[in-house]
Amino acid sequence: MERLAALPFAKSVEIAYKSIRVRFFRSLVTTASLVLAVAFLCYVQVVNHIATGLLQSGDPVALRALVRAGYDINGITAIGESAQQQWLVSLSLLVCVVGIINAQLMAVSERFREIGTMKCLGALDRVIMLLFLLEAGMQGFAGSLLGVLVGLLAGVASAAISLGTIALSGLPLAALAMTALQSILVGCLLSLIGVLYPAIAAARMEPVEAMRVEQ
Amino acid sequence: MNEHIIVRTTNVTKSFQLGRHELQVLKGISLKIAAGRYISIMGPSGSGKSTLFNMIGGLDKPTSGKVFIDEVDIAQLDAYELAWLRCRKIGYIFQTFNLIPVMTALENVTLPMIFAGTGNDEAMERGMELLRLVGLDQRHSHRPSELSGGQQQRVAVARALANNPAIILADEPTGNLDLKTGEEIIGLLKQMSSERGVTIISATHDFKMLNVSDEVIWIRDGRIDKIEQRDELNISMGTIE
Ligand SMILES: Nc1ncnc2c1ncn2[C@@H]1O[C@H](COP(=O)(O)OP(=O)(O)O)[C@@H](O)[C@H]1O
Ligand SMILES: [Mg+2]
Numbered sequence: 001m002e003r004l005a006a007l008p009f010a011k012s013v014e015i016a017y018k019s020i021r022v023r024f025f026r027s028l029v030t031t032a033s034l035v036l037a038v039a040f041l042c043y044v045q046v047v048n049h050i051a052t053g054l055l056q057s058g059d060p061v062a063l064r065a066l067v068r069a070g071y072d073i074n075g076i077t078a079i080g081e082s083a084q085q086q087w088l089v090s091l092s093l094l095v096c097v098v099g100i101i102n103a104q105l106m107a108v109s110e111r112f113r114e115i116g117t118m119k120c121l122g123a124l125d126r127v128i129m130l131l132f133l134l135e136a137g138m139q140g141f142a143g144s145l146l147g148v149l150v151g152l153l154a155g156v157a158s159a160a161i162s163l164g165t166i167a168l169s170g171l172p173l174a175a176l177a178m179t180a181l182q183s184i185l186v187g188c189l190l191s192l193i194g195v196l197y198p199a200i201a202a203a204r205m206e207p208v209e210a211m212r213v214e215q
Numbered sequence: 216m217n218e219h220i221i222v223r224t225t226n227v228t229k230s231f232q233l234g235r236h237e238l239q240v241l242k243g244i245s246l247k248i249a250a251g252r253y254i255s256i257m258g259p260s261g262s263g264k265s266t267l268f269n270m271i272g273g274l275d276k277p278t279s280g281k282v283f284i285d286e287v288d289i290a291q292l293d294a295y296e297l298a299w300l301r302c303r304k305i306g307y308i309f310q311t312f313n314l315i316p317v318m319t320a321l322e323n324v325t326l327p328m329i330f331a332g333t334g335n336d337e338a339m340e341r342g343m344e345l346l347r348l349v350g351l352d353q354r355h356s357h358r359p360s361e362l363s364g365g366q367q368q369r370v371a372v373a374r375a376l377a378n379n380p381a382i383i384l385a386d387e388p389t390g391n392l393d394l395k396t397g398e399e400i401i402g403l404l405k406q407m408s409s410e411r412g413v414t415i416i417s418a419t420h421d422f423k424m425l426n427v428s429d430e431v432i433w434i435r436d437g438r439i440d441k442i443e444q445r446d447e448l449n450i451s452m453g454t455i456e
Contacts (some may be wrong), residue, residue, distance in 0.1 A: 001287050003295035004302055005332045015329075022317035117313040120274065121374075122302025122330040124294060208275045211313070 007127050016134035026110075027135075030103040031143030034187055037096035038144045042151025042183040043158070044085050046176060050159040051079040053172040062166055069162045093190060100194025104136070108198040115202050116210025125203040132199035133192060140191025144184040152180060218249040220286070221381060221414050222271055227280035229266050240266045242437040243280070248416060250381065253408040253427055256418040258434035264418035267434065268386045271416065272307060273300050284382075302330050306375030306413075308385035312367040314359040320346060320370045321355040327377040345373035349403060365396030372403050376413075383407065385417040389424075401427055 020027045054062035055073055066073050073079075081089070108115075115128055159167040229241040240263045248254055256264050269275035270282055273289045282289050284304065292300065301307075306327075314323045321342050328338040346352040349369040351362075359367050368388060375383050385404065389397030405427040407413045417424060425431060431448055433440040 001292055001296040002299050002303070003293075004298040004330070007330060008332075011329055018322075019317050113311075113313060114315055117309075117315065118326075120272070120301055120307045120313075121327040122298045124298050127330075206275065208269050211309070 004122055004124065007123075007130075012127065012130050013134055016131050017138060019131070020135050020138055023107075026107055027139050027142075030100065030107060031139045031191070033096045033099035033103075034140065034143040034191055035147040035150065037092045037190070038147025038183050038187040039150040039154065040092050041089050041186060042148050042179060043155045044081060044089055045179040045183075046152055046155025047159050048079050048081060049172050049175040049179060050156070050167050051163070053170060053175070054163065054167065055079060057170065059166075062163075065163045065166055093186070097190050097194050100136075100191060101197060104132075104195045104198040105201075108132070108202045111202070112205070112210045115205060116207040119205075119207040119210070129199050129203040132195055132202060136191045136195035136199070137188060140188035141184065143191065144187025147187060148180045148183045151183065152176065220247050221250040221284065222246075222248040222416065223283040223286070224271065225281045225283075227267070227270055227277045227282060229263075229270065229275075230278045240437050241270070241277070244434075244437075244439060245280075246432060246439065246442070248414065248430075250414050251408070251412045252429040253405060253415045254417070255424045255428040255431045256416065256434055257420060257424070257431050258418075258440070259420060262434045263437045264420075264434055265386050268384055268416075268418045272305055272384045273297055298330075302327055303378045304381055306377070306380040306383045308368070308371050308375050308383065308388045310387035310390040312359070312364070312371050312391070314367055314370055314374070316359055319356050319358055320351060320362065320373075323359070323370055324373045324377055327374060331378050333378075342373075342377070345376055346370070348376075349373045363396075365392055365399060368392060368396070368400050369403065372400065372407075376407065376411075379411075380413065382414045382416060385415065385419075387419055387421070388417060389419065389421045394423075397421065398423060 051066060051069075051071060054066055055071075056077065063073060071079060118128065156168070156171070223246070225245050227241055227244045228239060230237050230239045232238075244267060256267060258264050266275070270277050271284075273282070273284070273292075276290060284300065289297070289300065314320075315326065318326065321339070324345055325333075325338040325342040328341065333341075343352055343355060346355050349372055351366060351369055351373070354362060354366065359370070362370065368391075372388075375385075383404065388400050388404070392400060401421075401423055404415050404417065408415045408427075417428075425448060428448070429445050431443045433443070
């Protein structure tokens with residue numbers, strides 16, 4: 001018996017892309033919690049970066065604004081996340097992963113028949129796995145991008161409100177760009193972690209098992 | 216007979232574990248199917264037709280016994296060989312059509328070609344040709360939800376033919392169709408069998424299938440009840456009427 005060649009990567013990307021484009025609303029549900037978590041992560045860091053920028057400027061007006069806003073600036077050179085903020089961010093990321101796992105499990109079980117059919121047409125386990133990972137990667141990227149946008153805007157707005165318009169003069173652009181990049185990476189990673197178990201379960205399924213499910 | 220035997224099963228049994236009980240669905244099926252024939256597997260609902268279909272198609276493993284496709288024991292195949300068998304050698308048609316809902320008719324038909332490594336242009340061209348063959352080339356950009364049941368099944372027939380398989384396995388292909396569209400699908404299958412020499416193996420309890428079959432394997436309660444050739448069939452049909 002001959003052996004089937006591997007599906008070209010570009011083809012897998014194409015199939016995955018079409019699949020999420022057509023299932024746009026399903027994808028939205030899956031990524032909703034990711035958008036929020038990434039937005040929150042990004043928001044917290046943006047506010048801190050702006051405060052740090054003001055602190056390091058040494059401008060007395062800026063320092064007064066910081067004190068008025070409740071920052072304790074004695075003897076520090078940068079404003080990092082408070083223990084409470086770290087705790088909240090971690091918690092929101094954790095909740096987000098659980099949310100994604102849940103949403104992806106549902107999405108996968110809605111597609112059992114499709115998975116079984118694809119296997120009958122010659123899809124290898126790893127092809128099914130790759131398709132789900134690619135879909136999650138794309139959803140993760142799009143969701144994180146949106147989350148970062150929301151987080152950046154909310155962070156800048158919140159800094160402007162608590163610190164006054166001085167916060168907007170000389171935004172630490174490099175630091176903000178870095179935060180945006182990091183947040184997107186974290187978002188993609190979370191999306192991939194969230195889909196891992198559902199994708200493995202889908203890929204391992206025998207075609208008959210997958211197609212027996214009433215839908 | 217010096218015909219080419221394309222499917223052979225030897226004493227195939229299949230049991231399912233239901234709680235503490237074991238349900239034996241296939242109780243020793245041995246059959247030989249010659250290449251190019253139109254075979255109907257007939258039997259009442261629950262007699263084990265779909266289970267046998269899954270065994271022959273390499274979609275499930277027998278509890279005991281062996282299935283040979285072209286004299287290769289399919290239990291010995293690795294994942295890549297099994298995928299090749301499912302992709303190139305066998306075309307599947309299901310009662311519930313099983314088209315990929317997010318793909319257009321053309322994309323559904325070309326998917327097995329893509330899996331087989333066929334280039335884009337060639338796949339598109341052959342996909343359109345197959346859609347023309349089943350009379351749906353005008354609907355190539357429609358999704359399954361925009362097609363009627365009969366049209367979906369015709370797309371499924373085109374998809375089953377994508378990689379020029381030697382065997383088409385059909386499990387109750389007319390089960391969800393009305394009389395007229397069911398007859399159209401049967402006609403298409405018969406046409407494939409006579410024009411392309413594809414071996415058709417169809418599980419069914421649709422008596423319309425009898426007219427076109429070269430051979431009918433009657434299954435009852437997990438065993439072969441009788442095997443009738445076309446000429447014998449006409450006689451017994453004649454006596455029924
Ligand atoms: N995966 C399974 N687990 C348990 N019982 C099964 C399973 N698949 C089929 N059966 C049982 O096997 C019998 C035969 O089923 P099937 O092959 O689908 O019959 P047919 O296709 O002839 O109607 C039925 O009683 C069915 O309930
Ligand atoms: Mg059945």
